Amino acid sequence: MTTPTSPLVSVGSANVLIAGGGIGGLATALALAKRGFASEVLERRPAFGEDGAGIQIGPNGTRILEALGAAEFLRPHATTPDGLRIRDASSARVLATFPLGSWLAERHGAPYWAAHRRDLHSALLAAAEREPLIRIRTGVEVGAVHEQGRHVVAGTATGESLEGDALVAADGVWSRLRGRAFDGDTPDYTGKSAVRAVIAAYDVPPALQANKVQLWLGRKVHVVHYPVSAGREVALVAIFDDEHVTSDWSAPCDPAWVDARTAAFAPLLRELLAKPAQWRHWSLMGLKHAPRLAHGRIALLGDAAHPILPFLAQGGVMALEDAVVLARAFSNEPAHPERALQAYAEARAARVGRVGAASRKNGRIYHLAGPPAFARNLALRFVPAETFMRGYDWLYGWTLPE
Ligand SMILES: Cc1cc2nc3c(=O)[nH]c(=O)nc-3n(C[C@H](O)[C@H](O)[C@H](O)COP(=O)(O)OP(=O)(O)OC[C@H]3O[C@@H](n4cnc5c(N)ncnc54)[C@H](O)[C@@H]3O)c2cc1C
Structure with missing residues (x-):
């Protein structure tokens, strides 16, 4: 059992318990440490190790990685795509190319990166491991949590009982703590699933080798691919309507399943999609009702709080934003964790709601069919590229709290 002290300023004690050592959990520990608060990250998996998949990190996320000290570890492995190229999946016709790269970096003072998830997670972990205020334990599954006086008590699957001054549940979209501490919903299947793979860059057909995020739009389906691992590999993701649900990341x-569903695609895209020897399948889940983000000394963060569909490439970045806002709230109210968590919840609700809605809207637009798809393609061809990108200033221009 750890011995907490209040207020939340003592160095070396695990004041804040964090359930989950994913992107959100590690970022929260880092953000708290930067403000002088100690935490203990409890990760269910026996060891860290991310399965192959890519992640795009907009300027609102890379700015946070810089502030948390993780950017220096990720930079050598990340890529900075110079644009977003959109094509029609059945004809391979280019519909539009929008600027990323230096244009976006200059506009927002931070780059747009693409990375292997493994490299992002390792960067956060490396930054966390050098912080004396962070303790990380693997193989610890938090099963239950309750408040007891001025503390929070977390019970683990092995019967340990851990005490903290607050607990952050960053245990992902399938969060058990959301249900237990917040009466939150179990996630609902959206009817769509993603398949993901990472291939060697030299396996990409020459006509598709480019330092770009490439997005292909089809009927009820889209495909995205972009370079990761400093350009040595390319991450692929395809999102389809699908009746098959799984809760397993990996x-x-x-490949025959993917092949059968992409028969109507242009030969160039089919050639690319035929490359992975194996794909991984991930069901896209949502919550019917947004849960409260804070209840007393317990808060939800990242996908546990707001699973955001991957049509805007922002779910992980929202977890990063949550982390710095939560840490800021603690430094405003070091002696009152419940007030801090309430302020965090109030500060985040509108932002994550807006980003979630924008992502769902993108999903509807991406998967259009028939005349609406024709109208979309026409609009994409004629919208001025920089005007289009300026429409995302509200998203990428988000800045950290002081
Ligand atoms: C197809 C797809 C593409 C995506 N692309 C992007 C993108 O380009 N950009 C982007 O920003 N986001 C993207 N996302 C979203 C992003 O992956 C998630 O938003 C992000 O992983 C959320 O991080 P998290 O830490 O909240 O949850 P997770 O990454 O799920 O981490 C939760 C952690 O908690 C641990 N855990 C679970 N239960 C317990 C427990 N009881 N006790 C202890 N530990 C526990 C788990 O083992 C895990 O390590 C994508 C998602 C998908 C599905």
């Missing part, structure tokens, strides 16, 4: 998916 459920293998037979």
Whole structure:
């Protein structure tokens, strides 16, 4: 049992318990440490190790990685795509190319990166491991949590009982703590699933080798690919309507399944999608009702709080934003964790709601069919590229609290 002290300023004690050592959990520990608060990250998996998949990190996220000290570890492995190229999946016709790269970096003072998830997680972990205020434990599954006086008590699957002054549940979209501490919903299947793979860059057909995020739009389906691992690899993701649900990050998916669903695609795209020897399958989940983000000394963060569909490439970045806002709230109210968590909840609700809605809207637009798809393609061809990107200033221009 750890011995907490209040207020939340003592160095070396695990004042804040964090359930989950994913992007959100590690970022929260880092953000708290930067403000002088100690935390203990409890990760269910026996060891860290991310399955192959890519992640895009907009300027609102890279700015946070810089502030948390993780950017220096990720930079050598990340890529900075110079643009977003959108094509029609059945004809391969280019519909539009929008600027990323130096244009976006100059506009927002931070770059747009693409990375292997493994490299992002390792960077956060490396930054966390050098912080004396952070303790990380693997193989610890938090099963229950309750408040007891001025403390929070977390019970683990092995029967340990851990005490903290507050607990942050960053245990992902399938969060058990959301249900237990907040009466939150179990996630609902959206009817869409993603298949993901990472291939060697030299396997990409020459006509598609480019330092770009490439997005292909089809009927009820889209495909995205972009360079990761400092350009040595390319991450692929395809999102389809699908009746098959899985809660496993790494459920293998037979290439024949992908092949059968992409028969109507242009030969160039089919050639690319035929490259992975194995795909991984991930069901896209949502919550019917947004849960409260804070209840007394317990808060939800990242996908546990707001699973955001991946049509805007922002779910992980929202977890990073949550982390710095939560840490800021603690430094405003070091002696009152419940007030701090309430302020965090109030500060985040509108932002994550807006980003979630924008992502769902993108999903509807991406998967249009028939005349609406024709109208979309026409609009994409004629909208001025920089005007289009300026429409995302509200998203990428988000800045850290002081
Ligand atoms: C197809 C797809 C593409 C995506 N692309 C992007 C993108 O380009 N950009 C972007 O920003 N986001 C993207 N996302 C979203 C992003 O992956 C998630 O938003 C992000 O992983 C959320 O991080 P998290 O830390 O909240 O949750 P997770 O990454 O799920 O981490 C939760 C952690 O908690 C641990 N855990 C679970 N239960 C317990 C427990 N009881 N006790 C202890 N530990 C526990 C888990 O093992 C895990 O390590 C994408 C998502 C998908 C599905």
